[in-house]
Amino acid sequence: MAINDMVxxxxxxxxxxxxxxxxxxxxxxxxxxxxxxQGFPEYGPERMGAPITAYNRISEKRCTVHSNIYYPDYVVVxxxxxLDSVNVTGGLKEDGAIIINTPLSPQEMxxxxxxxxxxxxxxxxxxxxxxxxxKNIPNTPMLAAAVKVSGVLETERFLxxxxxxxxxxxxxxxxxxxxNMATLIKSLEEVQEG
Amino acid sequence: xxxxxxxxxxxxxxxxxINPDVMGAFPITPSTEIPEYFAGYVADxxxxxxxxxxxxxxxxxxxxxxxxxxxxxxxxxxxxCGLALMYELLYVAASCRLPITLACVNRALSGPINxxxxxxxxMGARDSGWIQIYAxxxxxxxxxxxxxxxxxxxxxxRLPVMTCMDGFITSHAVENIELLETDVVRKFIGEYHPEHxxxxxxxxxxxxxxxxxPYYMEHKMLQAEAMKAAKARILEVAAEFEKISGRSYGLxxxxxxxxxxxxxxxIGSTAGTAKAAVDKLRDDGVKAGLIKVRVFxxxxxxxxxxxxxxxxxxxxxDKSEGFSAAGGPLFAETRSAxxxxxxxxxxxxIVYGLGGRDVKVExxxxxxxxxxxxxxxxxxxxxxSHMGQRSKEETA
Numbered sequence: 310m311a312i313n314d315m316v317x318x319x320x321x322x323x324x325x326x327x328x329x330x331x332x333x334x335x336x337x338x339x340x341x342x343x344x345x346x347q348g349f350p351e352y353g354p355e356r357m358g359a360p361i362t363a364y365n366r367i368s369e370k371r372c373t374v375h376s377n378i379y380y381p382d383y384v385v386v387x388x389x390x391x392l393d394s395v396n397v398t399g400g401l402k403e404d405g406a407i408i409i410n411t412p413l414s415p416q417e418m419x420x421x422x423x424x425x426x427x428x429x430x431x432x433x434x435x436x437x438x439x440x441x442x443x444k445n446i447p448n449t450p451m452l453a454a455a456v457k458v459s460g461v462l463e464t465e466r467f468l469x470x471x472x473x474x475x476x477x478x479x480x481x482x483x484x485x486x487x488x489n490m491a492t493l494i495k496s497l498e499e500v501q502e503g
Numbered sequence: 504x505x506x507x508x509x510x511x512x513x514x515x516x517x518x519x520x521i522n523p524d525v526m527g528a529f530p531i532t533p534s535t536e537i538p539e540y541f542a543g544y545v546a547d548x549x550x551x552x553x554x555x556x557x558x559x560x561x562x563x564x565x566x567x568x569x570x571x572x573x574x575x576x577x578x579x580x581x582x583x584c585g586l587a588l589m590y591e592l593l594y595v596a597a598s599c600r601l602p603i604t605l606a607c608v609n610r611a612l613s614g615p616i617n618x619x620x621x622x623x624x625x626m627g628a629r630d631s632g633w634i635q636i637y638a639x640x641x642x643x644x645x646x647x648x649x650x651x652x653x654x655x656x657x658x659x660x661r662l663p664v665m666t667c668m669d670g671f672i673t674s675h676a677v678e679n680i681e682l683l684e685t686d687v688v689r690k691f692i693g694e695y696h697p698e699h700x701x702x703x704x705x706x707x708x709x710x711x712x713x714x715x716x717p718y719y720m721e722h723k724m725l726q727a728e729a730m731k732a733a734k735a736r737i738l739e740v741a742a743e744f745e746k747i748s749g750r751s752y753g754l755x756x757x758x759x760x761x762x763x764x765x766x767x768x769x770i771g772s773t774a775g776t777a778k779a780a781v782d783k784l785r786d787d788g789v790k791a792g793l794i795k796v797r798v799f800x801x802x803x804x805x806x807x808x809x810x811x812x813x814x815x816x817x818x819x820x821d822k823s824e825g826f827s828a829a830g831g832p833l834f835a836e837t838r839s840a841x842x843x844x845x846x847x848x849x850x851x852x853i854v855y856g857l858g859g860r861d862v863k864v865e866x867x868x869x870x871x872x873x874x875x876x877x878x879x880x881x882x883x884x885x886x887x888s889h890m891g892q893r894s895k896e897e898t899a
Contacts, residue, residue: 336677340507348507349676352618371679373775375640375672376863 315368316461317378320451321397322387325357327448331387332363334474335452341470342462345371360395367461383459386410387434387451398425408454408500410434410447415503430458432500441492442485449489453496464497508680510638510673513645514580514606514666515540520688521652522550523604524575527563529556529585532618533670534608537580560585564592564605571601572710574700576652578603582670583610586624590631596663597632598726599711602655603663605633606648609771609822610670611858619859620670622770622823626832632726634664634733635800637770639756641678643797644668646750649683652692653740659732669772669822671859687747734801754803756795757810759785763792765874766811766848768837769820770796773855773862780867791871796833804840811841815878816849818870820890822856830854830887849877855890866891 318335322328329350336348347366353359364378382405386397389411398407406428409418415429422429434450442449456462471493475486508516515537518526528538545554555566560581567577581589586607596603611617612624625635634655638644644666651664668674683691701710714722734754741752756774759781760766767777774795784791794810796803811817819838821831829835834852841847853870856862870890877883 333677337507340505340679345679346507347676347678349672352671352675373640373778374864375669375676375772375775377861379863 314370315366315372316383316459317381318365318367318383318385318455318459319378319381320363320365320385320387321391321395322361322363322448323357323391324359324361326387327446328361328385328387328451329363331448331452331455332365334471335365335455336367337474338467338470339365339367339462341474342466344368347372351377360391381405383408383455385451385455387447392421396423398422401425401427403427406430406458406502408432408451408458410451412436415501419503428502430454430500430502432496434496437492437495437499441495442488449492450496453493454500457497457500458502468493506680506682507677508641508645508682509536509675509677510641510644510668511536511608511675512540513641513680514648514668515544516682517645517648517688518578519544519550520683520685521576521578521649521692522689523552523578525553525555525566525570525577527555527557527566527570527577527579529558529560529563529581531560531582531585533610533674534580534582534585534606536674537606537608560588561592564589564596564603567603567605568592568596568599568601571596571603572599572701574695574697574702576604576695578605580606580608582608583612583618583624586628587612590628593628593631593633593663595711598722600661600726600729601663602652602661604648604651604655605663605665606644607665607667608670608674609667617858618670620672620772620822621857621859622667622821623857625665625667626823626825628665629800629832632662632730633800634660634662634730634737634798636664636666636737636798637796638666638668638673639772639774639795640673641668641676642680642750644673645680645682646744646748646752649688649691650737650740650744650752652695653743654733654736656695656697657736658698660729660736662726662729662733667771672772681748681750683748691743691747730801734798734803737798752797754796754798754806755810756797758793758795760792760794760810762790763813764790764815764878765792765871766814766817767793767820767867767870768796768807768811768817768833769793769822770799770833771822773820773822773867776862776864777867779864780871783864783868784871789871789875799833802836802840804836807837808840808844811848812844812846814848816874817851818874819850819852820870821852821854824854824857834887849881849883850886851877851883852887853890854888860891862891
């Protein structure tokens with residue numbers, strides 16, 4: 310299939326932060342909207358805090374390619390400290406964007422991105438998460454930021470569909486749904502593009 | 504029904520729809536999620552399966568053997584060292600003609616220890632007497648598991664079936680999937696009524712006793728005949744399955760092979776990646792094609808020979824290193840299958856993707872580039888080689 314009618318996203322996080330979960334949620338919600346999707350993690354040694362990578366392909370036709378993603382349209386960095394140890398912009402397409410979890414602005418982050426000249430987006434996922442969920446679970450804000458920046462899904466419908474998805478996922482603890490939805494809405498508003 | 508499931512979720516869901524009598528359950532990465540999801544179905548009362556937790560895979564397969572011998576339907580799931588620990592019992596299951604169904608989530612077999620995909624686990628069990636069916640993606644993993652029992656349980660076959668999918672690449676990747684309705688699945692699978700079983704009081708029998716030399720060879724011959732008979736049954740079941748699913752399966756899939764001059768033969772998820780390479784090459788006018796082997800046991804040798812007869816150069820790609828010093832298992836059997844052709848194409852073997860080494864579309868394109876050279880020059884270069892490994896300088 311033609312590669313250009315497909316959006317490819319690479320997630321960088323640390324074990325335990327939920328990057329894989331966000332990647333799977335994005336696949337599920339995009340699938341609900343009639344897209345063909347892939348969401349898959351790349352595992353190394355399984356331990357909390359170790360760098361992990363996860364991938365999404367979202368397309369109009371089924372994609373049969375099962376390799377990792379080397380030339381992503383978007384890169385999501387769930388943990389700012391990875392910028393010092395992982396080449397997060399590696400292969401990122403020039404007209405793509407990197408989305409970083411940080412309280413700093415895109416302008417402040419750019420010098421740390423090894424000469425990356427494309428779009429830089431930032432979001433204070435930790436603060437949003439702590440304000441709305443009472444603890445630091447950065448994956449939900451990063452998911453919203455990825456949807457907003459990539460435009461891969463229409464945001465209103467994304468919110469409606471993900472609420473449905475949460476109702477299944479959190480069937481045993483419905484009290485967390487409200488906080489997660491508030492986190493998503495806040496994140497859609499707050500993500501900065503620069 | 505259009506859903507999004509990982510390969511492991513899909514197989515667990517197929518098991519739920521089948522509602523087997525017994526599951527022998529022991530966890531090992533990357534197949535752990537299968538007994539994990541299934542335990543949820545048991546706890547929620549969605550199945551009435553006897554879920555037997557054990558202390559090892561040797562025991563989980565023993566549970567399956569005992570249950571199936573008693574006249575029940577038994578399933579299990581495993582990977583890598585777990586399959587290796589079942590090794591003795593795999594032979595017992597097959598030679599007792601017990602149509603157990605096992606989901607093998609392919610993972611490298613130690614050592615060094617590694618949790619990622621290759622086929623060294625199931626390829627090591629290729630001579631155990633189990634039918635082996637491999638999936639490219641989550642949909643095929645689901646479909647293959649549903650077809651396993653109608654294949655294995657039929658009286659002309661009566662053999663256990665191993666359905667295989669690539670660890671993580673398929674087992675942990677969420678993709679779109681079409682699921683069948685449960686009542687349709689139940690009707691397709693049918694009830695299991697073996698002619699002979701341990702608990703049949705009208706006809707008590709022993710299962711798995713010592714076999715003396717005057718009988719042993721006859722029994723092995725019967726087992727070999729059953730494996731031969733499985734080929735026709737696999738195709739019959741595929742035809743029945745197509746009626747309820749609209750999805751068509753054969754012993755292998757031929758992708759753009761009509762007039763192909765350069766061809767790959769391979770197994771599993773990499774076939775999907777290779778299809779994208781074939782499409783690109785076809786757009787450039789290269790007559791490329793591929794064969795994805797779905798059924799490795801019984802081996803479709805004659806059928807492969809026919810499908811590959813018109814090609815000029817073939818690369819057989821093995822996702823396992825057999826240490827034969829002469830090529831991987833898929834290569835050995837494919838090359839043997841083509842021996843009787845009047846005009847044999849050039850053939851090379853490429854071992855790839857061990858321990859989760861990733862394979863890109865460009866990697867496959869390079870293989871086709873090499874085949875194009877071979878077709879023109881007639882020079883194969885090294886017949887048996889490896890792909891994707893770093894050089895000494897790169898790893899220094």
